Amino acid sequence: PKRVRVHHLAEAKARGEKLAMLTAYDAVTAAIFDAAGMDLLLVGDSIGNVMHGHASTIPVTVDEMIPAARAVARATKRAFVVVDLPFGSYEVGPQQALETAVRVFKETGADGVKLEGGVRSAAQIRALTDAGIPVVAHLGYTPQSENLLGGPRVQGRGDDAVERLATDAQAVEDAGAVAVVLEMVPTDVAARITEIVGIPTIGIGAGPHCDGQVLVWTDMAGMTSWSPRFARRYAELGAVLQGAAEDYVAEVKDSSFPDAEHSFDK
Numbered sequence: 001p002k003r004v005r006v007h008h009l010a011e012a013k014a015r016g017e018k019l020a021m022l023t024a025y026d027a028v029t030a031a032i033f034d035a036a037g038m039d040l041l042l043v044g045d046s047i048g049n050v051m052h053g054h055a056s057t058i059p060v061t062v063d064e065m066i067p068a069a070r071a072v073a074r075a076t077k078r079a080f081v082v083v084d085l086p087f088g089s090y091e092v093g094p095q096q097a098l099e100t101a102v103r104v105f106k107e108t109g110a111d112g113v114k115l116e117g118g119v120r121s122a123a124q125i126r127a128l129t130d131a132g133i134p135v136v137a138h139l140g141y142t143p144q145s146e147n148l149l150g151g152p153r154v155q156g157r158g159d160d161a162v163e164r165l166a167t168d169a170q171a172v173e174d175a176g177a178v179a180v181v182l183e184m185v186p187t188d189v190a191a192r193i194t195e196i197v198g199i200p201t202i203g204i205g206a207g208p209h210c211d212g213q214v215l216v217w218t219d220m221a222g223m224t225s226w227s228p229r230f231a232r233r234y235a236e237l238g239a240v241l242q243g244a245a246e247d248y249v250a251e252v253k254d255s256s257f258p259d260a261e262h263s264f265d266k
């Protein structure tokens with residue numbers, strides 16, 4: 001399959017073709033999602049919550065992101081692979097952001113990076129873009145700022161907030177971002193941002209009018225008992241996996257596994 005390149009994102013928006021994106025943190029899931037026709041894969045810093053058992057994305061380090069991103073990039077034939085720059089790895093300024101992104105790019109084979117913030121991150125987005133690194137921006141609810149925002153709450157409610165979101169969206173586009181994630185934004189606000197910016201908007205909890213959608217894979221696959229309201233559970237893989245593990249335990253206990261079929265003759 002032909003690789004998804006940066007111009008395909010803009011072409012999809014122009015054609016009105018929706019972009020499908022899912023997180024992946026390892027080779028085994030990346031290969032499955034790539035084969036399913038995902039346009040983009042996100043090695044999200046949600047790896048902190050989802051895979052490492054942290055309560056937030058704040059503790060995630062670049063050293064943790066790199067092996068995950070490398071595994072996803074290696075296992076992917078078609079999807080555009082985006083890697084999150086974790087908290088603390090770009091906020092100091094454009095130079096810090098560039099040093100982090102260059103390292104991620106050199107060591108992983110990813111196609112782009114993502115960072116949070118609009119106006120406040122515009123100089124970083126410009127520096128990375130000038131260095132040839134495609135950047136996806138992230139606005140609305142930005143999990144790395146959860147302590148300031150007071151937890152996962154809908155952003156962009158109220159006239160002031162809508163104006164600020166529009167200003168941020170315009171700033172990231174002007175700085176060279178190739179797409180922008182809108183997280184937990186009211187449907188009509190996300191629709192308006194999608195109209196005013198030329199780059200694709202990728203929504204998560206932002207309604208159906210964005211140019212694409214992204215979900216955390218464990219939410220959409222039903223791997224955990226709780227998932228956010230905005231995530232549809234397309235499967236109950238957690239229950240399926242627990243059932244398989246219970247069957248395995250039972251068959252080990254009663255010696256029905258392994259049988260002759262799964263053993264070697266001499």
Ligand code: KIV
Nearest residue numbers: 023044045046181214
């Ligand atoms: O880290 C992540 O999974 C994300 C998505 C929720 C957009 O940033």
Ligand code: NA
Nearest residue numbers: 044045046084
């Ligand atoms: Na993230």
